[in-house]
Amino acid sequence: MRNRRASDRRSVRIGLLGCGTVGQAVVRTLTGSAATIERATGHRLEVGPILVRDPSKERPGIDPALITTDPAAVIEDPSVTLVVEVMGGLDPTLDHLRTALRRGASVVTANKQLLSRHGPELLAMAEQAGGEMRFEASACGAVPVIKVLRESLLAAEVTAVTGIVNGTTNFILTEMAKGGGGYDEVLARAQALGYAEADPTEDVGGADAAAKMAILSSIAFHARVHLDDVPYEGIDRLQSEDIERAASLGFVVKLLGVARADDGSISVRVYPALVPRGHRLASVGGADNAVLIESRATREIMLVGPGAGGDETASAVVADVLAIVGTPQWSFLHNALVDSGRSVAPAGETTSAFYVRMSVADRPGVLARVASVFAEEGLSIRTVVQSGSGDEASLVLILHAGLERRMEAAMARVRALDDVRGEPVVLRVLGSGEGGS
Ligand SMILES: NC(=O)c1ccc[n+]([C@@H]2O[C@H](COP(=O)([O-])OP(=O)(O)OC[C@H]3O[C@@H](n4cnc5c(N)ncnc54)[C@H](OP(=O)(O)O)[C@@H]3O)[C@@H](O)[C@H]2O)c1
Incomplete structure (x- = not known):
């Protein structure tokens, strides 16, 4: 086809x-x-x-x-x-x-x-x-890890695949680490929220993660890894005390799938492990999945995203359909x-939130004059920090998302104010409504 x-x-x-x-x-x-x-x-x-x-x-x-x-x-x-x-x-x-x-x-x-x-x-x-x-979709839901392993990294000589491949257990461990209760209490909440099945044995016992690791390691290492080849432990016997003690020592506890290829052999296992807080996998919270792929050619590549859910999993299924077609x-x-017929929006018609820092004269009413310029351009201020005095006075503002062209117009007017000294610094703020208009 x-x-x-x-x-x-x-x-x-x-x-x-x-x-x-x-x-x-x-x-x-x-x-x-x-x-x-x-x-x-x-x-x-x-x-x-x-x-x-x-x-x-x-x-x-x-x-x-x-x-x-x-x-x-x-x-x-x-x-x-x-x-x-x-x-x-x-x-x-x-x-x-x-x-x-x-x-x-x-x-x-x-x-x-x-x-x-x-x-x-x-x-x-x-x-x-x-x-x-x-x-x-058989491993890590929406995260396109199999395609990356079998196509993008086919010749990269993958040496290790380390994954958080079960969302239910990651949700439970994240909640327990936040002090959200003991294992039983958090599991019950995960069930109520739909993150855990009524019978959670496959997930919390590690069998679900073991099946996914068998699939991922087979593809990564071009090998035949059967589910029976993967020893696994779950999180069902984990105690809050150990999560707290691990935290005090600078670790978070994660249920990991760990697959390694040495020259002659492969090892694939699933177990709860202490992960240093600065490690990339430590920051993967909630029900997300993540897979860290190490290869000689590419060093480390990490893929993160939703590991379950109807629309999320369907995205991977449909991607496979399209790959076959x-x-x-x-x-x-x-x-x-x-060509979908969509055109690229002019830069001024996109939106962003902004950070502005400016040196200002230390006199009454400065903030009000600056704020009224932004308000007249339809931009609203989220945070203001005024500091210093005399020649050292400065004003830092965070603005809610607004049109770039309105921001440009506002800054031209702000620069022209008598109160403003030198060139203001303007930076965009990520994740606060930036994007197209
Ligand atoms: N849900 C997720 O987030 C997710 C994520 C990754 C992978 N998956 C995998 O995707 C698959 C489907 O999961 P799901 O959550 O969609 O399951 P589900 O909601 O339980 O749906 C299963 C469907 O299969 C039908 N079915 C089951 N046994 C059947 C049988 N013997 N004969 C005919 N029809 C049968 C059911 O029919 P009725 O409607 O008549 O009951 C239902 O329509 C599973 O392999 C699961 O591991 C799911």
């Missing part, structure tokens, strides 16, 4: 196994972004049959005519050339995927348990029948087909 010319444009029928949290988000993304996808790939992606257990469930935005309880409608129909597996579990999922792959369909799956046990067999079947199998060989930069 790859690298087709415009004249090869065609419709690709996608069947889904499962339509829960991830499946519904996949359908929403495929339909919501249909025009963009067609422009960028040259293919019209059509959502075909969707397998579920209970067809009577509410599925907002999903055409009920597509819902089926007959697996054959997805896995055996030759018009379905790409099967997205988001039903989870091993049985009957494994057999469904074998059937689809055997007839040459391509498969995208988010199923870490399946991949970490049966990945090599399924990939071999795909190769034999001329299909493709991709599984980005393929984008045209022609460059994105000059191809009229992929």
Whole structure:
């Protein structure tokens, strides 16, 4: 399906196994972004049959005519050339995927348990029948770590992959480190907030992280690492006291997946570990995932982002679908087909928050005169610090986000005030509404 010319444009029928949290988000993304996808790939992606257990469930935005309880409608129909597996579990999922792959369909799956046990067999079947199998969402949700390992770093000789690959446990450990309570109390809160399953055993016991590390290390080291090859410990026996003691010694406790390749062998393990507070992985908090990849060529590269969630995981699933369908060989930069028609906004029409420092005359009413200039230009002040006296008097302001051209106009007027000495310093403030107008 790859690298087709415009004249090869065609419709690709996608069947889904499962339509829960991830499946519904996949359908929403495929339909919501249909025009963009067609422009960028040259293919019209059509959502075909969707397998579920209970067809009577509410599925907002999903055409009920597509819902089926007959697996054959997805896995055996030759018009379905790409099967997205988001039903989870091993049985009957494994057999469904074998059937689809055997007839040459391509498969995208988010199923870490399946991949970490049966990945090599399924990939071999795909190769034999001329299909493709991709599984980005099976490790670290939205974070495109598999694509980076298998494509960008293919020849970089990866020597280590260290990851926070389970969001539930990272959330629990982050809360415990903040003094948010003991393990049981924080786990109950994580369940109430939807960060932990009703049965959290796979997550807190380390099995989920072990499955992801088996997948990541297989790709990173071009090896076959089965889930059974990964010894794991979880966080279920961790005590608040040790988290506090670690903190007092300058460490945070994280559940880590640690995979290393030496000359002749590989080791892959999952365990809770003390991470020095200055280490990059120490700052990864909440339910985020992060993977630190070390390679001879690139030294360290860290990828961070949401490891779960419907839309987040669907983003990785859809990325795999698009990788299978393929984008045209022609460059994105000059191809009229992929031009969305959006233009670049003039710099003055973008917004930013600002820091301003100026030397001012030490006389009454200075602040009011400066503030009124900003107010007349529609810019509001968030923070003011006045300091010094005489020739040393200075004024530091932080302004809320506003249009760049209004800021330029305001500063031209501020510079012209009698009260202002020398050239004011103006810097932009990140994360306070900067961006397009
Ligand atoms: N949720 C996440 O944040 C996340 C993140 C990364 C990876 N994943 C992976 O993505 C997959 C799907 O997760 P999810 O959260 O979307 O699960 P989910 O909400 O429980 O949805 C599962 C779907 O599969 C269907 N299904 C399950 N067993 C079936 C069977 N035997 N026959 C027919 N249909 C069946 C269910 O049908 P009904 O609707 O009729 O019950 C449901 O539509 C799993 O492999 C999971 O590990 C999920």
